[in-house]
Amino acid sequence: MHRTQRENSYSSERGAYYPAQDVNLHTHCYYCRHGSGEVSDYIRIAKERGLKVLGMSDHAPVPDGRWPLSRMTMSELPSYFADVIQGQQDQGMIVLRAMECDYLPEYHGYYQQELLGTWGCDYLVGSVHTVDMPYAKDVNLHQSPLSKAELVQYAKQYIDMLSSGLFLFGAHPDVFGCSYLTWDKEAEACSRAILEAAVELRIPLEINGNGFRRAKVAGCNGPKTPYPIVEFWNLAAQYDVMVMTNSDAHVPKDVDASFTDSSALAATCGLSFAGLRLSERDAAAKVTLSYETSPKQTLAGPVSSKGFTKELPAIIQPAFV
Numbered sequence: 001m002h003r004t005q006r007e008n009s010y011s012s013e014r015g016a017y018y019p020a021q022d023v024n025l026h027t028h029c030y031y032c033r034h035g036s037g038e039v040s041d042y043i044r045i046a047k048e049r050g051l052k053v054l055g056m057s058d059h060a061p062v063p064d065g066r067w068p069l070s071r072m073t074m075s076e077l078p079s080y081f082a083d084v085i086q087g088q089q090d091q092g093m094i095v096l097r098a099m100e101c102d103y104l105p106e107y108h109g110y111y112q113q114e115l116l117g118t119w120g121c122d123y124l125v126g127s128v129h130t131v132d133m134p135y136a137k138d139v140n141l142h143q144s145p146l147s148k149a150e151l152v153q154y155a156k157q158y159i160d161m162l163s164s165g166l167f168l169f170g171a172h173p174d175v176f177g178c179s180y181l182t183w184d185k186e187a188e189a190c191s192r193a194i195l196e197a198a199v200e201l202r203i204p205l206e207i208n209g210n211g212f213r214r215a216k217v218a219g220c221n222g223p224k225t226p227y228p229i230v231e232f233w234n235l236a237a238q239y240d241v242m243v244m245t246n247s248d249a250h251v252p253k254d255v256d257a258s259f260t261d262s263s264a265l266a267a268t269c270g271l272s273f274a275g276l277r278l279s280e281r282d283a284a285a286k287v288t289l290s291y292e293t294s295p296k297q298t299l300a301g302p303v304s305s306k307g308f309t310k311e312l313p314a315i316i317q318p319a320f321v
């Protein structure tokens, strides 16, 4: 749903505005098996560091047990949400209930009905960490050298995720830089397709702080961060795209990490971060979240329900698909 001018003029009624440096909506913990620390540890340190809004968003399990090495089991969902709710009650700061979800159409109903419905998540983080090819399921973007065909599939799955209407923002859209090390015409075309979808659907994209803390990869001009990819965000500056940032913490001390690096990259590329507009909880304990480029201007709604059907650029279709 797009915001209207009338809604803009009543912005103060939609809740408080939090600038990017006061917010982290992408946070993991020990449940995902590759993070550490209790939910309460993240909340405590977030408060000590002066964050105003913390979203706990550990990796979502799926009913068929896919990706078991990097996420909690379905049976751990009650305990995870109980920890987050406990933190909301005890710690005196704004803590939001969320999960980071690998989007595939077969999980759409589960994410919508169970995570947003039954479990009452305040928002979901949309991600793509693996791609499905005819010859291999779950090609891991963090581990495999990515082929051009796999890069195209990544862009398709990422655009499907944005188009689903389930997610508050798209996480690390340039994570393909872990395993696709060159910035060539295919990388640019796939990036443009993702950016165009984000603009059309009015969904913010994330400069992900965790990429700054990862081991460097071999770029054309020497070692570089796997992501964020500077060329991607330079390209983003050509679009009317909403950009936000999160630490993507996997250990408590990183709960506010890498904001300086993300800010420097954004400034280099001529981008500025959107802030978060967050309502009070209503009688049904629901909050409304939206992103704004400034306290007075709303450019993105909470979640778009509009489909996006744009094909990937023709430049990469004939040769690689």
Ligand SMILES: [Zn+2]
Residues within 6 Å of the ligand: 100, 127, 129, 171, 172
């Ligand atoms: Zn992720």
Ligand SMILES: [Zn+2]
Residues within 6 Å of the ligand: 026, 027, 028, 100, 248
């Ligand atoms: Zn994450």
